[in-house]
Amino acid sequence: xxxxxxxxxxxxxxxxxxxxxxxxxxxxxxxxxxxFVIPVFLVYGAYYLLLHLSFGLAPRFMSTPVFGxxxxxxxxxxxxxxxxxxxxxxxxxxxxxxxxxxxxxLLDRSRRxxxx
Amino acid sequence: MSISLAVFLSFVAATLxxxxxAARRSGGSTTYFAAGRNITAWQNGFAVAGDFMSAAxxxxxxxxxxxxxxxxxxxxxxxxxxxxxxxxxxxxxLRNAGKYTFGDLVAFxxxxxxxxxxxxxxxxxxxxxxxxAQMVGAGALVRLLLADSGISxxxxxxxxxILMMVYVIFGGMLATTWVQIVKAMLLMICTIxxxxxxxxxxxxxxxxxxRATHAISxxxxxxxxxxxxxxxxxxxxxxxxxxxLLSLGTIFIFGTAGAPHVLVRFYTVPxxxxxxxxxxxxxxxxxSFFVMTSMLGFGAAALLGPDFILANGGTNxxxxxxxxxxxxxxxxxxxxxVAFATILAVVAGLTISASTSFAHDFWVNVIHRGAERRxxxxxxxxxxxxxxxxxxxxxxxxxxxxxxxVGILATMGMAVAASAHFPAIVLSLYxxxxxxxxxxxxxxxxxxxxxxxxxxxxxxxxxxxxxxVGAARHILQVRPWFPLENxxxxxxxxxxxxxxxxxxxxxxxxxxxxxxxxxxxANTGLGAEKAAVH
Numbered sequence: 348x349x350x351x352x353x354x355x356x357x358x359x360x361x362x363x364x365x366x367x368x369x370x371x372x373x374x375x376x377x378x379x380x381x382x383f384v385i386p387v388f389l390v391y392g393a394y395y396l397l398l399h400l401s402f403g404l405a406p407r408f409m410s411t412p413v414f415g416x417x418x419x420x421x422x423x424x425x426x427x428x429x430x431x432x433x434x435x436x437x438x439x440x441x442x443x444x445x446x447x448x449x450x451x452x453l454l455d456r457s458r459r460x461x462x463x
Numbered sequence: 464m465s466i467s468l469a470v471f472l473s474f475v476a477a478t479l480x481x482x483x484x485a486a487r488r489s490g491g492s493t494t495y496f497a498a499g500r501n502i503t504a505w506q507n508g509f510a511v512a513g514d515f516m517s518a519a520x521x522x523x524x525x526x527x528x529x530x531x532x533x534x535x536x537x538x539x540x541x542x543x544x545x546x547x548x549x550x551x552x553x554x555x556x557l558r559n560a561g562k563y564t565f566g567d568l569v570a571f572x573x574x575x576x577x578x579x580x581x582x583x584x585x586x587x588x589x590x591x592x593x594x595x596a597q598m599v600g601a602g603a604l605v606r607l608l609l610a611d612s613g614i615s616x617x618x619x620x621x622x623x624x625i626l627m628m629v630y631v632i633f634g635g636m637l638a639t640t641w642v643q644i645v646k647a648m649l650l651m652i653c654t655i656x657x658x659x660x661x662x663x664x665x666x667x668x669x670x671x672x673x674r675a676t677h678a679i680s681x682x683x684x685x686x687x688x689x690x691x692x693x694x695x696x697x698x699x700x701x702x703x704x705x706x707x708l709l710s711l712g713t714i715f716i717f718g719t720a721g722a723p724h725v726l727v728r729f730y731t732v733p734x735x736x737x738x739x740x741x742x743x744x745x746x747x748x749x750x751s752f753f754v755m756t757s758m759l760g761f762g763a764a765a766l767l768g769p770d771f772i773l774a775n776g777g778t779n780x781x782x783x784x785x786x787x788x789x790x791x792x793x794x795x796x797x798x799x800x801v802a803f804a805t806i807l808a809v810v811a812g813l814t815i816s817a818s819t820s821f822a823h824d825f826w827v828n829v830i831h832r833g834a835e836r837r838x839x840x841x842x843x844x845x846x847x848x849x850x851x852x853x854x855x856x857x858x859x860x861x862x863x864x865x866x867x868x869v870g871i872l873a874t875m876g877m878a879v880a881a882s883a884h885f886p887a888i889v890l891s892l893y894x895x896x897x898x899x900x901x902x903x904x905x906x907x908x909x910x911x912x913x914x915x916x917x918x919x920x921x922x923x924x925x926x927x928x929x930x931x932v933g934a935a936r937h938i939l940q941v942r943p944w945f946p947l948e949n950x951x952x953x954x955x956x957x958x959x960x961x962x963x964x965x966x967x968x969x970x971x972x973x974x975x976x977x978x979x980x981x982x983x984x985a986n987t988g989l990g991a992e993k994a995a996v997h
Contacts, residue, residue, distance in 0.1 A: 387551060388547075395540075398540065410693075
């Protein structure tokens with residue numbers, strides 16, 4: 348049973364989603380995106396949880412001063428803001444490339460159809 | 464008239480002017496629910512930051528650091544890191560594949576009606592917790608800060624409620640967004656000014672500033688103690704502390720990514736690219752804001768000391784008290800007014816997300832199977848819902864009164880979002896096998912697990928001495944069955960587990976076609992909702 352999708356808005360003719368989803372170009376795009384997003388998310392999540400674990404399990408070690416009077420605990424916590432910023436910059440750069448690939452993919456598709 | 468009242472009233476005047484401007488732009492549902500999808504990246508970044516930097520973060524986090532040192536700073540870290548999850552996993556697919564609510568995304572592949580109905584139930588639960596926290600906070604703030612103006616708790620709650628209904632009903636998403644932007648700017652300016660004042664006190668030398676946080680003497684449980692506020696362990700210690708910390712960390716990184724009032728923001732921008740850039744804007748704002756809150760928190764601990772703070776209004780008043788100590792009563796008045804404006808903007812954001820969910824998910828898609836019977840019906844239903852939400856919010860806040868624990872209520876909202884919404888969103892985007900039964904049991908299981916664990920946690924259960932009365936007394940007088948204050952570490956995995964079990968236990972085959980369609984839409988933006996053209 349295929350219901351007409353309610354979300355189709357502007358495209359005059361809804362594309363054939365299955366063909367599109369199984370096209371090699373789209374599969375490569377999806378693969379590239381996942382290859383970036385999943386490891387980055389896991390690494391950042393681990394780094395974030397490590398902060399919480401270290402506060403709970405090694406409070407004395409985390410009390411070690413590292414910069415003058417600044418303790419490891421505070422520096423580690425501040426470094427999370429830096430790591431989040433790095434993730435954001437890396438992701439923005441990665442997405443620009445992905446955007447180009449998406450643009451090309453959509454252009455190829457409309458050319459093949461002889462439309463637009 | 465006091466200065467804070469004057470500052471606050473000028474904020475109200477400005478926001479009412481915004482509402483008038485927004486109300487004149489006539490338009491259909493897209494204008495009302497999504498500001499015509501014409502908000503730019505920086506504007507949405509400020510609005511998202513505005514939605515997220517509630518009174519709980521401004522007053523609460525500063526207070527936690529002032530009383531519990533670097534342990535309290537973990538709340539700030541969690542608040543910031545939440546947006547990495549949103550950036551990497553949620554914002555773009557949401558914008559590409561949805562229309563107005565996160566329910567659009569979760570219901571996309573499935574038999575839409577039951578899934579949406581469940582999404583509405585959990586959205587309203589989350590919003591209710593946040594809303595009550597903000598309303599009670601507003602009332603308490605007024606009682607402490609505007610005591611000289613003769614405004615009572617109830618008057619404050621009612622006026623906040625009425626203002627937010629005016630913004631939402633007449634100005635829709637456009638007015639709410641701009642109220643949020645203005646408030647975020649005010650809050651940033653205020654925080655920067657206060658941080659500069661703190662540093663000036665220490666002659667702009669960080670070494671001097673942090674040396675002052677090294678030995679802070681105060682009284683804990685009646686005993687005089689001297690603690691280094693840069694050492695961990697003031698709030699969380701021992702094995703239970705570790706689990707509490709992990710639990711807190713879990714609901715932060717997943718809860719914000721499931722918070723309906725944050726997610727609706729990504730529908731107000733023209734496309735997924737703008738949504739992505741707006742998350743980065745929000746991260747820059749929220750990150751710098753939270754780093755500054757550590758200046759304010761440590762500053763309050765060093766300059767005022769925990770004893771003084773507790774004797775003069777309690778944890779939440781650390782920031783305002785610091786403002787008074789450094790900038791005099793004028794600065795205190797400004798900070799208080801900005802804190803009040805913050806609450807007002809956040810409740811408006813909550814109200815519009817609740818009424819959108821009710822009108823779009825429940826009224827149109829559940830009751831009327833996706834078709835609007837008359838033009839403009841959805842907007843009308845949303846306005847009525849906003850009125851109902853406002854009245855209910857006012858009533859509950861007045862019944863609970865100023866003694867209700869604001870921090871716990873806000874954390875409960877986030878815990879429900881993390882346990883119910885996040886698993887459903889992630890699995891529907893990334894798991895081919897996921898089906899209708901899985902989505903429903905994930906949403907329902909996460910919600911029930913979270914609320915149930917809360918109920919048997921030390922928040923509600925505990926045996927008090929006969930002397931404890933009122934807010935200090937636990938609601939259920941038994942020993943807590945669940946040892947942690949925060950259910951996240953168990954309830955988020957339970958939410959995922961329910962979703963996965965529900966999928967495998969039902970015979971329904973997931974629709975391959977629908978998953979392919981969602982994959983293509985979410986990843987390419989093909990067929991995504993377009994911005995309104997003027």
